[in-house]
Amino acid sequence: QMCSFKNNTFFYISYVFLSNTDMMRSQPGDMRTSRDSATLRGSVTKAGATSEETFLCKLPAHRTRCERSGQRGRRRMKANDRERHRMHNLNSALDALRSILPALPDDAKLTKIETLRFAHNYIWALTETLRMADQHGHAADYLQVASDLRSPASVSSAESGYVTSADFDPRNSDSLVHEMNSKTGASAESNTLPVSFYFTSLCGDKDRRTGLS
């Protein structure tokens, strides 16, 4: 019974924090290399900004920079440097956020917007875990489930099942649970949550990460 309890919780949370269709791209393999190259490009540019001015001057976006002179030009260049630094800090913060989110099976890097939406749902899912733990008095088991969610293997080992995407609203968790229960035939009074939501179709035709359409 406890095993079932944990499984139900696990699938419930997995479903919840991966279920926002908006946040996921629809095409397999989409943009991965693109982002890698973007990162590379960024690092080259960053290096150039500090030590390779001539390199930067060859880039169209930096042409005006090289033409600037006088106090106004210097101010603008300083402002550009600050802005660049600010954006780098923002990206570092996003990377830090990505690093604490559950890893995805295909090791794809989340885009910025995906990262924020994923984090939003993940936090909500963890909050729900604690809420349910309070309700059912199985705090230790729920916390273990929450901890397991950080393991990619645990996500990819889930069993099959498929749901259409519900536009997930964290403020409306009751309706989500109701919807999930109706899809699986789970009793609303059972205090158990659906087991069959699943993610093997991570690489299928639907969404590559969630298996959701």
Place this chain on the structure above:
DNA sequence: TAGGCCATCTGGTCCT
């Protein structure tokens, strides 16, 4: 080729 994502530049606005 279109569309998505990204880095960068830029000018405006607000705050200290």
Place this chain on the structure above:
DNA sequence: AGGACCAGATGGCCTA
């Protein structure tokens, strides 16, 4: 005055 923040514009790279 100068810094932080923001949004629009621009151009590069990648995939379908």
